[in-house]
Amino acid sequence: MRAVWITKAGGPDVLAVRESPEPRPGPGEVRIAVRAAGLNFAEVMARQGLYPDAPRPPCVVGYEVAGVVDALGAGAGGLAVGQRVLALVRFGGHAEKVCAPAERVLPIPDELDFPEAAALPVNYLTAYHMLFRVANLRPGARVLVHMAAGGVGLAVLQLCRTVPEVVTFGTASAAKHEVLREQGCTHPIDYRAEDYVSRVRELTGGEGVDLVLDPLGGRDWKRGLGLLRPVGHLIAYGFANLSGGERRSLPRLAGQFAGVPLLTPFGMMNVNRTVSGVNLGHLWGRADLLREELVALLDLWGTGAVRPTIDGVYPFAEAAAAHRRLGERRNIGKVILVP
Template sequence: MRAVWITRAGGPEVLQVREGPDPVPAAGEVRVRVRAAGLNFAEVLARQGLYPDAPRLPAVVGYEVAGVVDALGPDTSGPAPGTRVMAMVRFGGHADVVCVPSAQAVPMPERMTFEEAAAIPVNYLTAYHMLFRVAAVRPGERVLVHMAAGGVGIAVLQLCRTVEGILTFGTASASKHAALREEGCAYPIDYRTADWAAEVRRLTGGEGLDVVLDPLGGADTRKGYALLREAGRLVCYGFANLSGEGGRSYLRVAAQMVQVPLFNPISLMNQNRSVAGVNVGHLWHRRDLLGEELAALMELYAAGAIRPRVSATFPLERAAEAHRQLQERRNVGKVLLVP
């Protein structure tokens, strides 16, 4: 097998493709020949040594793959060898072969490409879970998402389009605003040239938002919380502010950490606000939750309501370029590794 190893914390140059023997599936596992693997912001953070969930380095990360089952472990009844599956792994997905618990390997619809299938689990389950289970969005609400042109951001915009009258606000670099509009974003906001919170206040006539989806952390979480109107919900799901275009900086990390807001239940009560957190990587084993959500996503895919937007694909040998795309903010949609 070949896999992309993070050899130590650092820039994209620490990534290395190494060869090794194929893994043997354990009881209850299937082995998947990977045709496409999703690259996520979490893995860019892991490479920089900024992701607490990452395995100890050196390691192979990767949360999601699409490919073909080629072997079953003992006591495993399926999916049968030859089945095209999308699979939720933790970790090891950035490789040409990976073993995964059979319940986390789900047969792909016939029409779906491997690239699309590898772009769905993390981005769309995160977006779906936040919008429909945690924030329980309702028709006509106002929803803000940051990193709106990234993988999760675009999934959020597409899913919001499936609910009547939702008005979406999305922060992104100005060059990506046309793409955001194509995905249904009513108000793209250029956070690089304007104070995004002031812009939201202006656009909503001072009323604020019903739902804020926050993958940035630190001071931005605080600003998002302040924008909630009555019955507003803040969903925290990332800390991208820990990462900069130039790489890891302890000063930046410290400056962000001291700005993390602390929430007081009495204020939440009196302001009629909710704060929630989501980490889908910690839910991979919860087939009861995610199975239902994935089934709903497959129906939306079949109906043409959602379609992953692939920004770029890279062979394993060029994983460093893939990481740079995300870290240097050049992607619109999903970046994939294609062994």
Template sequence: MKAITIPTPGGPEALVLSDVDAPEPAAGEVRIKVAAAGVNRADVMQRMGHYNPPPGMTEIPGLEVSGVIDAVGDDVSGWVVGDQVCALLVGGGYAEQVTVPAGQVLPVPQGVDLVDAAALPEVTSTVWSNVFLTANLQPGETLLVHGGSSGIGTMAIQLAREVGARVAVTAGTQDKLDVCRELGADILINYREQDFVEELAKATDGHGADVILDNMGAKYLPRNVEALATAGRLVIIGLQGGVKGELDINTLLRKRGAVIATSLRARPVAEKATIVAAVREHVWPMVADGRVRPIVHSRHPLAQASAAHAEMEASTHIGKILLVP
């Protein structure tokens, strides 16, 4: 089959379309003929040599796909050849076929195009596991989402809106903020021109954010802690702003706050299956009835994966970027 490999880490040109052996499903796995693969920041980090897959896992990038099941391994129930699905992966999505544990597979939601369904597994699993299962966002609370126009951001806005939370976002252009508003964001902050701590304080009468979903890491750590409400929860899911920051423990103590760092890729299969089951139970009904939808910015042929990565690094996109074999 055709797949994207990374012979030598580097820029977008490091992504090479190669011929590789097609995978065979092991016990408990299904194989998916890929209709589309989602492009994520983690893929960019892997391409640069900063985010290797867990030991023993495929080195082909790609953390989510949609497609049709074309083979089923032993000890799999609930899935048959021909099912239209999408799936959360540990890797391998930038390919014509991929195998995945059956517990990480989801049906394509009613009303969603098969290709566009590739935009759902990673963002829904990330947002639901972090904002709701870990940070326990409640109706009436305020959620601050950094990078509100990203794939994760656009999903976080919609899900928080649906549970009755107030949503604040940061983004770098008015066009991006306008989309965030259309999706349900209440507080719009242009991080290039405004200080998000000050703007959030103004908009919440000094209350701050009950939950912050942060993709920046070190760069925003001190200000994120300052922006927390009493008993607020800061969840760090990315390192775009560096890996080492200064934590003001006195401020954190006074606010009785929590700083939580999580990742999804390296979790055990059973934990991922639990998250995917929760997504299917809680998020899929919202998608099926149109209250929540995937936001797809562009589609690129698999052979032009380098162009997709260049687009992501330019940060001109809103929502998800997809690769189509």
């Protein structure tokens, strides 16, 4: 089978389409013939050598796929060969075939096409989990979301619309603001042209927000904490500030780590604030919880409340262009790879 390999850490040119043997489904596993696979920011960072969870190169990454079940391992129940599915996979998704434990594979409706289905697992699950499991989003809440025009950001905006009167502040470059507005963002903020902290203060009469969703990390976590109202909540879910340019830069890494705020329970108690961390990649042991949330998302898809925005669909042979699209910050929504 063909797969997109990260041959070594580096720029997009280190990607190569190579042949390798098809994986065999182990006990309780399902093999999927992949029709579409999501490309995530984490996988761009993996290629750059900046994502500690990724396997060492040469490797095939990819956390999410949609396709058709083409083989069942012993004891893999509830699914049939030929069934259309989506799945969370722990790497190996950027390939023609991938195996996953049956509990992380869900049937999809006929009307849900493969690219859209492949856009749901990581971005929407992260957004759903943060808003409804970790933060308990309430009517009227003020939510600041960074990287708002990316895959997770647009998912957050759509899900915020399912709760009455939520006010959203989304940072993104100016060219993407129209899309943000269409997706329900109350206040798009051009973080490149203005200081988002001052802008949020101005828009909230100095009060700040109830929830900050921050995948930037470093100094931005500190700045986000300063924007919280009492009882406010910051969720750290990424460290995109480590990336930038196509390769790893040690001075940038050191500067960003030096900016991470140091917190104590005592300090948090006295300011009535909450800080949480979310890393879907480390929730693998809670397949029950992930499945429950994915089912809820498929239900929301059924009602029309969520509709993934597909930025572009790239054949495996053009994986380098797909990586560049994310790395150069040009995408609006999800970038998809197809075999």
